[in-house]
Structures are given as C-alpha cells and as structure tokens.
Amino acid sequence: MLSQRIWLAFPYAALLVLAAWFYRLAGDFQYARQGNNLGPDFWPRAVLAAIMIICVVQGARLLLAGRAPDKPSIGAVEEDDEAPRSNLLLAAGFALTVAYGALVTVLGFLIATFAFLVLFMYAGNYRSHATIWLSGLIGTLLLTFLFQKVVYVSLPRGVPPFDRLADTLLALF
Amino acid sequence: MDTLVQLAQGVLVCLQPFNLLMLFLGVVFGLLVGILPGLTLVMGVVLFLPFTYQMDVTSAIILLAAMYTAGTYGGAFTAILFRIPGEPIDVPMLWDGYTMARAGQPAKALGWTMIAAFMGGTLSAIIMVVLTEPAAKFALRFSSPEYFAVIVFGLASVVSLAQSSLANALISLCLGLAIATVGTDTTYGASRFTFDLPILADGIEFLVVMVGAYGVAEVLTRLERGFASAGVTSKTTTRTELPSLRELNSVKGTLLRSTILGNVIGIIPGAGATIASFVSYGVEGQVGRRKALLGSGIPEGIVAPQSAATASVGGAMVPLLAIGIPGSGATAVILGAFMLHGIQPGPQVMLTSGDMIYAIFASIFLAILLMSVLGFFAIRPLVKILDAPEAVVSAFVIVFCFMGALSIRSNVTDLWLVIAFGVIGYVFERLRFPIAPLVLGVILGPLAEESFLNAMISNSNDWTVFFTRPISAVLMALTVLAVLLPALGALRLRMRSPEMEAKSGA
Numbered sequence: 001m002l003s004q005r006i007w008l009a010f011p012y013a014a015l016l017v018l019a020a021w022f023y024r025l026a027g028d029f030q031y032a033r034q035g036n037n038l039g040p041d042f043w044p045r046a047v048l049a050a051i052m053i054i055c056v057v058q059g060a061r062l063l064l065a066g067r068a069p070d071k072p073s074i075g076a077v078e079e080d081d082e083a084p085r086s087n088l089l090l091a092a093g094f095a096l097t098v099a100y101g102a103l104v105t106v107l108g109f110l111i112a113t114f115a116f117l118v119l120f121m122y123a124g125n126y127r128s129h130a131t132i133w134l135s136g137l138i139g140t141l142l143l144t145f146l147f148q149k150v151v152y153v154s155l156p157r158g159v160p161p162f163d164r165l166a167d168t169l170l171a172l173f
Numbered sequence: 174m175d176t177l178v179q180l181a182q183g184v185l186v187c188l189q190p191f192n193l194l195m196l197f198l199g200v201v202f203g204l205l206v207g208i209l210p211g212l213t214l215v216m217g218v219v220l221f222l223p224f225t226y227q228m229d230v231t232s233a234i235i236l237l238a239a240m241y242t243a244g245t246y247g248g249a250f251t252a253i254l255f256r257i258p259g260e261p262i263d264v265p266m267l268w269d270g271y272t273m274a275r276a277g278q279p280a281k282a283l284g285w286t287m288i289a290a291f292m293g294g295t296l297s298a299i300i301m302v303v304l305t306e307p308a309a310k311f312a313l314r315f316s317s318p319e320y321f322a323v324i325v326f327g328l329a330s331v332v333s334l335a336q337s338s339l340a341n342a343l344i345s346l347c348l349g350l351a352i353a354t355v356g357t358d359t360t361y362g363a364s365r366f367t368f369d370l371p372i373l374a375d376g377i378e379f380l381v382v383m384v385g386a387y388g389v390a391e392v393l394t395r396l397e398r399g400f401a402s403a404g405v406t407s408k409t410t411t412r413t414e415l416p417s418l419r420e421l422n423s424v425k426g427t428l429l430r431s432t433i434l435g436n437v438i439g440i441i442p443g444a445g446a447t448i449a450s451f452v453s454y455g456v457e458g459q460v461g462r463r464k465a466l467l468g469s470g471i472p473e474g475i476v477a478p479q480s481a482a483t484a485s486v487g488g489a490m491v492p493l494l495a496i497g498i499p500g501s502g503a504t505a506v507i508l509g510a511f512m513l514h515g516i517q518p519g520p521q522v523m524l525t526s527g528d529m530i531y532a533i534f535a536s537i538f539l540a541i542l543l544m545s546v547l548g549f550f551a552i553r554p555l556v557k558i559l560d561a562p563e564a565v566v567s568a569f570v571i572v573f574c575f576m577g578a579l580s581i582r583s584n585v586t587d588l589w590l591v592i593a594f595g596v597i598g599y600v601f602e603r604l605r606f607p608i609a610p611l612v613l614g615v616i617l618g619p620l621a622e623e624s625f626l627n628a629m630i631s632n633s634n635d636w637t638v639f640f641t642r643p644i645s646a647v648l649m650a651l652t653v654l655a656v657l658l659p660a661l662g663a664l665r666l667r668m669r670s671p672e673m674e675a676k677s678g679a
Binding site for chain 2: 011022025030034037039050055057083084085092094100109113120123124132139143156
C-alpha cells in the first residue's frame with residue numbers, strides 16, 4: 001500500500017526536483033538591473049515556485065491519503081470500454097517517431113517519410129499490403145508536392161546519395 | 174445599418190475565389206475531422222495551421238474558422254447512424270439521436286441535427302456580431318493591470334474546467350507558463366533557459382507544443398490501444414428529413430435556451446463545444462417541457478446539445494476578436510494563426526481592421542450555411558471516410574505533425590521539440606494531466622508576463638493595483654471564484670461520499 005502511494009507521488013517529486021533545478025538556473029540570468037524594476041528572473045521564478053508548492057502539497061496528499069478521486073470527466077470514455085494498452089505497440093510508435101527525427105536529415109524527407117508511413121501502418125496492426133505501400137507512396141509524393149510547390153516549405157533533402165532522389169523529383173515537379 | 178453594410182462587404186470578401194475555396198475546404202475538412210473518431214476538432218485545426226503560412230491572414234482565418242464551425246456538426250452523423258461519436262461533443266447525441274435512429278427515424282434525427290446546428294449557429298453568430306464591437310470598445314479602457322487580470326481569469330477558467338484534478342491542471346498551466354519563458358527576454362535581452370542553443374534563443378514556438386501535445390501524443394495513445402475504435406457495424410440510411418414548421422415550433426424554447434447557453438459557455442475561456450453540449454443536455458433534463466422523456470429519442474435531446482455546440486463557436490470568437498483571449502482550444506489555434514501573421518487580436522485590431530474582422534464574421538455565417546447544405550446532401554460520401562483504416566489515417570496525421578514542425582523555421586530542432594512535446598503529452602495523458610492549460614499557458618504566457626511587468630513598472634511594484642482598479646478587481650474576484658467554486662464542489666462531494674457510504678451500509 002505504501003509502495004503504491006510512493007509510486008503515485010513519484011511524478012510530483014520528480015517535477016519538484018526539476019522545478020527546483022530550473023528555479024536555481026533562473027538565478028544565473030545575466031542582465032543589467034534597471035532601478036527597482038523586477039528582473040527577467042521574477043516571472044519564471046514565480047511560476048516555478050508555484051509548481052513546487054503544488055507538487056509538495058499534492059505529493060504529500062497522495063503519500064498520506066492515496067489517490068484523490070478525479071472530478072467526473074465530461075465527454076470522457078470510460079477506461080473499461082477501451083482496448084487494453086500494449087507496451088510493445090507504444091515502444092514501436094516511439095521508436096519509429098524518434099527514428100524519423102534522427103534519419104530525416106540523412107535519408108531526406110522523401111525516403112524517411114515513405115518508410116515511416118509504411119512502417120507505422122504495419123506497426124498499427126494494419127495488414128493490407130497493397131493499401132499500405134500505395135498510400136505510402138502516393139501520400140509521400142503528394143505531401144512533397146504540396147509543401148514544396150504550394151506551401152513553399154523547405155524540406156530536408158538528405159545527404160549523398162539520397163539527396164539525388166529529392167533533386168530528381170523536384171526537377172520532375 | 175452600418176454593421177449590416179460591413180457584414181455584406183465581409184460576405185463579398187468571402188466570395189472571392191480563393192477565400193471561397195478556403196471556406197469550402199474548411200467546411201469539408203471540418204466535417205471530416207468531426208466524423209473521424211481518431212481526430213479531434215482541435216487537432217484537425219492544428220494540422221491545417223502550416224497550410225496557412227503563405228496565405229494572407231483573412232484567408233487563413235476563414236479556413237480555420239470554417240473548420241472549427243463545421244467540426245461541431247460532423248460527428249453527429251456517425252453518432253446518430255453508427256453510434257460512433259466522432260468528438261466528445263457528440264456523446265449526448267447517442268442518447269436521443271441514436272435512439273431515434275434505432276426507432277426507425279434516422280433521417281428525421283439527422284434533420285433535427287441539421288436544423289439545430291443551422292439555427293443555433295446562426296443565432297449565435299448574430300450575437301457574436303452584435304457583441305464583439307462593444308466588447309472591444311470596452312476593452313479599450315484596459316491598461317496593463319486589466320489585461321493581466323483578464324488573462325489570469327481566462328487561465329483560471331481553463332484550470333477550473335479541466336477534466337482531471339485541480340492540482341494537475343494548475344501544474345499543467347504553470348508548466349506552460351514556464352515553457353513560454355524560454356528564450357531571450359524582451360525587456361532586458363537576457364537569455365533564459367536557452368542552454369546556449371541558438372534555436373532556443375528565439376523561444377519555444379507554441380506551435381511545436383500544440384502539434385506535439387495534441388497531435389503526436391494522441392496518435393501514440395491510440396496506437397498503444399491498437400487503433401481499436403469501434404467499427405461501423407451497420408449501414409443505414411443517410412437521407413436527411415427536415416422537421417415540419419409545426420414540429421419546429423414545438424422545440425423553439427429548447428432551441429433558444431440551448432443557443433444562448435452555448436453562446437455564453439463559448440465566451441467563457443476554456444469552456445468549448447463539449448461542455449456546451451453536455452451542459453445544455455443537462456439543463457434540458459432539468460427544465461425542459463418533456464424532460465421525463467429525455468433519452469427516449471425525442472427531438473429536444475438532439476436539438477439541445479447540437480445547437481449549444483455550434484452556438485459555442487460564435488461565443489468563443491467574441492473574446493478572441495475583442496480582447497485577444499481565446500475562448501476554446503480551437504480559438505487558441507486561431508489566435509496562433511493570427512500571431513503567425515504578426516497580428517495580436519484585440520480592441521485595436523477590431524477597431525482598425527474592421528474589413529478583416531467582418532470578413533471573418535461573414536465566413537462563420539457562410540460556413541454554417543455551407544455545412545448545413547453539405548449535411549443535407551453529402552452525408553453519404555462524407556461518412557465513407559469511416560471506411561479508411563485508422564492506422565493509415567493516423568500515420569498521415571503524425572506525418573502532418575512532422576511537416577508542421579518543419580514548416581515553422583525549416584529547422585529539424587523543431588521536429589525534435591514536437592517529438593519531445595509528443596512524449597510529454599503522452600505522459601500527461603497517462604498521469605491525467607490536462608493538456609489544454611499547458612497549451613494556453615504557452616500561448617498566453619508572454620502576454621501575461623508582459624502585462625504583469627508593465628503594471629509593476631508603472632505602479633512602482635505595487636501589486637495591490639490589480640485589486641484597487643475596478644475592472645481588474647472584478648476580474649480578480651471572478652478568478653478567485655473560478656478556482657474556488659470547483660474546489661469547494663469537489664470538497665463537498667468528498668465530504669458527502671462517506672455519509673452516503675455510511676447510509677448505504679446501514
């Protein structure tokens with residue numbers, strides 16, 4: 001029972017430590033003081049102090065009394081009605097998302113996005129191969145066209161030899 | 174008369190080919206966002222934000238406002254026909270809308286929904302036009318203390334209406350305010366929490382927070398559950414049958430009551446269409462002429478939530494355009510679109526850029542009309558979107574999030590920030606911390622800090638100024654009430670529960 005309470009209070013303790021660290025960092029801001037005016041550290045410190053106070057109160061409440069009942073939630077779906085959570089699926093989603101961030105500058109937007117779309121659909125337990133590959137390909141080309149030629153956003157080209165694909169496609173567009 | 178002329182000029186602006194296209198696209202995508210259970214209204218509006226970068230501000234707001242308006246209506250189709258509420262707004266639609274459809278009158282249920290959305294939305298839009306200018310003129314009296322007080326009131330309302338605990342909502346808000354302090358301080362030029370990273374010197378864009386916390390986090394949460402949305406189990410009619418004038422006359426009280434309620438709830442910062450829909454249904458259950466029959470498939474049970482939900486749009490636009498304070502999640506994104514174009518909505522903009530404001534007003538009237546027409550004629554092709562597998566839709570949603578990040582400054586660091594806020598959003602969801610206060614904290618944080626510091630500089634650091642000036646004192650009192658009332662309610666509920674348990678035990 002106590003371990004459960006500690007577990008419940010843990011996020012607040014972690015936030016408290018984080019807020020305290022940032023509070024200390026705010027003391028190191030470099031600026032030229034202007035008379036008695038409040039400095040650039042005042043506002044962030046006030047906000048961080050508020051976080052620390054709430055964390056202490058809420059953490060102590062959870063340690064002493066356990067979980068407080070949540071307010072009834074408007075429009076929320078009951079937990080029981082939802083499918084069970086899968087850590088494996090979540091890990092796959094996180095891994096793909098992080099991999100996209102890491103590889104988009106190397107592979108370029110085209111290849112990275114196409115690979116992400118296809119792998120994400122497979123990770124989501126969808127198994128219609130034709131739909132996956134076709135929608136991935138058409139979607140990537142369409143988005144590239146839309147953002148490069150309509151919205152004029154500069155998308156990562158990637159490094160050689162992957163950038164050649166982006167150049168070829170842009171020439172075609 | 175002058176207002177009508179300006180509104181007519183606004184209609185002409187909306188009828189320009191590009192604006193008309195944006196209006197049409199906004200309505201269609203708004204309806205689709207409402208229909209798709211995996212895509213929330215706010216998330217949909219966020220995802221379309223990057224497309225507005227190259228547009229002029231009027232076209233951008235027309236697109237987003239049309240999406241917002243239509244998004245309050247689309248989910249009703251699937252709630253009534255397939256028992257799938259596309260949005261939390263549409264949950265009350267299951268009780269009478271779906272029941273009426275099951276009783277063999279799906280076309281009639283769809284007709285009631287259309288009429289409720291059209292009339293509720295139109296009446297609310299009229300109230301919006303009438304209220305915004307006087308509200309803006311009143312806001313001209315505001316100086317820093319009043320602005321700070323109104324922002325604090327807005328943030329407090331968001332916190333008090335949060336669906337989890339008050340403490341979690343407060344922490345979420347404060348984290349948002351803290352994130353907003355990252356970057357170079359505008360008064361002293363001091364670097365705050367930048368860790369010598371050049372990208373952080375410009376601060377953390379509220380867009381990366383919104384896209385990450387609403388978009389990436391939501392998709393990851395749904396992936397974790399294996400994209401297990403309820404499937405479409407039965408195909409039924411997608412025809413719409415409008416109620417007769419006599420039938421309409423019998424629900425005029427409900428319609429008027431719910432529209433006013435939806436409008437007022439929309440004006441309150443943080444209380445959007447979902448709360449309007451539920452509260453209106455609840456009020457109908459309290460005071461409605463046929464309250465005993467509510468839940469058995471009566472028109473009042475459809476009209477009340479739908480008219481209030483669509484009416485909340487007009488209400489939410491009033492504080493946004495008059496004072497620059499968003500009244501809902503979607504208007505927070507619209508505020509973001511204004512700011513991306515270098516415009517801070519408020520009394521000055523309202524009074525100096527009347528053409529743009531009236532074009533936005535007109536776009537809401539036209540969006541309501543267009544969504545009703547599409548709702549009447551195009552339900553069948555619109556609900557076909559439900560056939561799209563959720564894994565495919567979600568994969569594209571997350572790629573849109575990535576592209577939204579890359580569009581901000583063409584910098585991959587923003588992509589990493591979106592991913593980081595996606596993770597934070599997911600953790601928030603698991604720990605039941607609400608996301609709306611975080612996002613509003615990031616958006617309104619700089620404004621809150623600036624008005625607070627200006628008030629302090631002008632008043633020799635005398636913080637009592639917030640309580641001695643009449644308008645700010647009233648707003649501060651309302652803030653205290655906004656925070657205390659739900660807390661007292663929760664306390665009373667908790668004190669009652671042991672009593673109830675003791676009684677039931679005895």
